[in-house]
Amino acid sequence: MSKLLKDSNHMCFACSPKNPIGLKLVFEHEGDICRASFIAGPEHQGWNGVMHGGLLTTILDEVMAQWLWSRELSAMTAEMTTRFVNPVPIGAKLTIESRLVANKRRLFLMEADALLPDGSVAAKATAKFMPVKV
Numbered sequence: 648m649s650k651l652l653k654d655s656n657h658m659c660f661a662c663s664p665k666n667p668i669g670l671k672l673v674f675e676h677e678g679d680i681c682r683a684s685f686i687a688g689p690e691h692q693g694w695n696g697v698m699h700g701g702l703l704t705t706i707l708d709e710v711m712a713q714w715l716w717s718r719e720l721s722a723m724t725a726e727m728t729t730r731f732v733n734p735v736p737i738g739a740k741l742t743i744e745s746r747l748v749a750n751k752r753r754l755f756l757m758e759a760d761a762l763l764p765d766g767s768v769a770a771k772a773t774a775k776f777m778p779v780k781v
């Protein structure tokens with residue numbers, strides 16, 4: 648296992664429990680799905696009452712990255728697209744799920760969905776991750 652994967656002092660904005668301004672995401676794995684949840688507070692908004700889209704993209708990115716990390720695959724996001732389908736109200740519990748779509752040559756093609764409490768889609772992302780040495 649890489650040193651990075653074992654490093655308990657990492658300060659990842661999205662996942663480190665030690666980052667004072669971080670999102671402190673926690674992940675669970677079920678079959679081929681990596682899942683996290685997040686409730687945006689007022690400090691996470693862009694438009695009044697609506698979660699900032701850049702932050703939503705950060706979370707989608709992270710949940711895809713964690714799918715790979717959990718399998719000890721070190722890879723960085725090389726490209727990512729987010730489709731914002733519905734606004735995310737402040738205070739609504741989001742469920743974010745990622746999965747591998749394909750492993751083509753050096754690239755991992757990933758996708759992720761952010762779901763609102765009623766199961767409707769808030770946002771969908773696709774991304775290409777490139778393996779890196781850590």
Ligand SMILES: CCCCCCCCCCCC(=O)SCCNC(=O)CCNC(=O)[C@H](O)C(C)(C)COP(=O)(O)OP(=O)(O)OC[C@H]1O[C@@H](n2cnc3c(N)ncnc32)[C@H](O)[C@@H]1OP(=O)(O)O
Nearest residue numbers: 651652654657659708709712716723724725726775777779
């Ligand atoms: C405790 C820890 C917790 C773990 C905590 C986990 C934290 C996760 C964090 C979330 C994830 C992130 O945000 S990661 C951070 C954001 N991402 C980054 O900073 C990445 C910055 N970019 C890079 O470092 C680089 O560009 C790489 C590594 C992506 C690729 O560089 P490279 O390895 O030198 O590769 P390069 O020569 O450019 O390209 C190799 C081949 O791939 C192709 N290629 C390159 N990019 C693409 C692309 N987007 N789509 C298709 N093809 C591409 C090229 O054309 C080339 O084809 P050919 O000529 O071979 O045919």
